[in-house]
């Protein structure tokens with residue numbers, strides 16, 4: 179389904195122009211309008227999914243398969259030193275556009291991008307509890 183008030187639905191489906199690198203029937207690959215670094219790319223679904231909790235696993239799989247192809251093309255042409263691939267879900271996680279998209283952020287020696295967090299701790303009991311909780315839903 180497309181959503182009438184969603185800017186990424188309009189971009190993904192070509193109603194609003196974008197700096198488009200690639201498209202197929204399911205996805206559009208564009209340049210981010212506010213790039214973290216040179217060549218910051220977004221992969222958008224043409225269907226509307228708010229986030230990872232809505233997209234089906236098969237579509238997500240095909241999207242990540244495309245991401246691996248795009249990442250290699252970016253590495254070759256941009257000559258970046260590394261790349262972060264990330265995807266924000268929910269306001270608390272930094273999502274600002276509530277239509278599923280994957281970020282491909284080329285990284286260059288000396289860039290000022292930070293994708294880090296303070297390292298926490300986990301006890302053996304908590305590991306067991308968490309493993310048991312999550313695995314029964316998979």
Ligand code: AMP
Nearest residue numbers: 209210211212213266272273274275276
């Ligand atoms: P997120 O914070 O993960 O939801 O990412 C939203 C991203 O979309 C940001 O990096 C924005 O710079 C980018 N963005 C917002 N509007 C547009 C647009 N019209 N065209 C391309 N990128 C956009």
Ligand code: ZN
Nearest residue numbers: 184187226277
């Ligand atoms: Zn949308």
